[in-house]
Amino acid sequence: MAEAKIPYFGFRDFPEGIESRVEAALLQAARQKQYVLGAEVAAFEKAFAEAVGAGFAVGVGNGYDALVLALRAVGVGAGDEVIVPANTFVATGNAVVQVGAKPVFAEPDGITYNLTAAGAAARISPKTKAIVPVHLYGQACEMEPIMELARSAGVKVLEDAAQAHGATYKGHGTGTFGHAGAFSFYPTKNLGALGDAGAVVTTDGGTVEFIRQYRNYGESTKYLNESIGINSRLDTLQAAVLNVKLPFLEKLNRERQRLAKVYLEALKGTGDLVLPYTAPACGHVYHIFNIRTGHRDALQAWLRQQGVHTAIHYPVPIHLQPAYRYLGYKTGDLPVAEEQAATSLSLPLFPGLQEAEQAAVVDGIRSFFK
Numbered sequence: 001m002a003e004a005k006i007p008y009f010g011f012r013d014f015p016e017g018i019e020s021r022v023e024a025a026l027l028q029a030a031r032q033k034q035y036v037l038g039a040e041v042a043a044f045e046k047a048f049a050e051a052v053g054a055g056f057a058v059g060v061g062n063g064y065d066a067l068v069l070a071l072r073a074v075g076v077g078a079g080d081e082v083i084v085p086a087n088t089f090v091a092t093g094n095a096v097v098q099v100g101a102k103p104v105f106a107e108p109d110g111i112t113y114n115l116t117a118a119g120a121a122a123r124i125s126p127k128t129k130a131i132v133p134v135h136l137y138g139q140a141c142e143m144e145p146i147m148e149l150a151r152s153a154g155v156k157v158l159e160d161a162a163q164a165h166g167a168t169y170k171g172h173g174t175g176t177f178g179h180a181g182a183f184s185f186y187p188t189k190n191l192g193a194l195g196d197a198g199a200v201v202t203t204d205g206g207t208v209e210f211i212r213q214y215r216n217y218g219e220s221t222k223y224l225n226e227s228i229g230i231n232s233r234l235d236t237l238q239a240a241v242l243n244v245k246l247p248f249l250e251k252l253n254r255e256r257q258r259l260a261k262v263y264l265e266a267l268k269g270t271g272d273l274v275l276p277y278t279a280p281a282c283g284h285v286y287h288i289f290n291i292r293t294g295h296r297d298a299l300q301a302w303l304r305q306q307g308v309h310t311a312i313h314y315p316v317p318i319h320l321q322p323a324y325r326y327l328g329y330k331t332g333d334l335p336v337a338e339e340q341a342a343t344s345l346s347l348p349l350f351p352g353l354q355e356a357e358q359a360a361v362v363d364g365i366r367s368f369f370k
């Protein structure tokens, strides 16, 4: 028992054999010597768009760039405000700042932890240009009311789907509701590359055209530049990896859901734990299994002693980050987000996590509350 060593995240060969398939694809791609863009990238873009049910996907360097390029594509810039939930990974806020706009942080729902139409409506102003719902921890936001609000306010919706590959709301994939959706393929994400990678999905042809050019210095044809773009191309070797893994996304998500169910059943009614709640129309692919307790820090330390590693997503909400001090927020401004930051703990959950490992996590938590 004292010998347990359970990582918060591990790269495991799940489903079995996937690692050797990935290695073979990498070697093949290297031997093809098409190092930038090319057939692997185009094939992945087509397959990923199909998998999420979007018209198009454009591969970019990472999830942050996917957000930045989506914001630029709809013309967000200086003087604009963009509504962002306060309880997200800092990349969502940074992307807004990167294009010269001002992030306006909104409260998440206290039960699903996701941005809601009501939370966004409270922050709308005449300067609002876009809303960026984040499908946090892998659960889809309630998109219909958010889209209704956006239509009536005349603002764009850009979805941060970096944690929610394959999650659905009313049967439609995350990333397909707003004007565009941003995905990350950071290695630990539900669909992960072996390094940085990302994609924007959209049904809008103009947006596809803009991002295809902008990610490649703004080139329309070789050495003819329509915009002062950047270099944020999806790496060809990463595309080769993603082409192998994409067909297994559903299987990987189903395994995450199975593991989540084990936790949900085993931890029900334990101490003051608040377990993840999935809203009726909102699919959850459990990128993160988040629990809340008033004894968070003590529980984390206790688990650590038993060799169980956990994480916190996220200990400091963006509006209280030192980097965002210039916006003038103070403690107490967004109490729901702050309460979540103070009480949240993320348990080990990843494809390939073993039954005995999960049991040790459960035992550790139960013994803490005894």
Ligand SMILES: *Cc1c(COP(=O)(O)O)cnc(C)c1O
Binding pocket: 062, 063, 064, 065, 088, 089, 091, 092, 134, 160, 162, 163, 184, 185, 186, 196, 197, 198
């Ligand atoms: C991972 C993540 C990003 C950023 O993705 P990178 O590929 O690391 O740049 C953005 N938003 C959210 C919510 C994320 O979890």
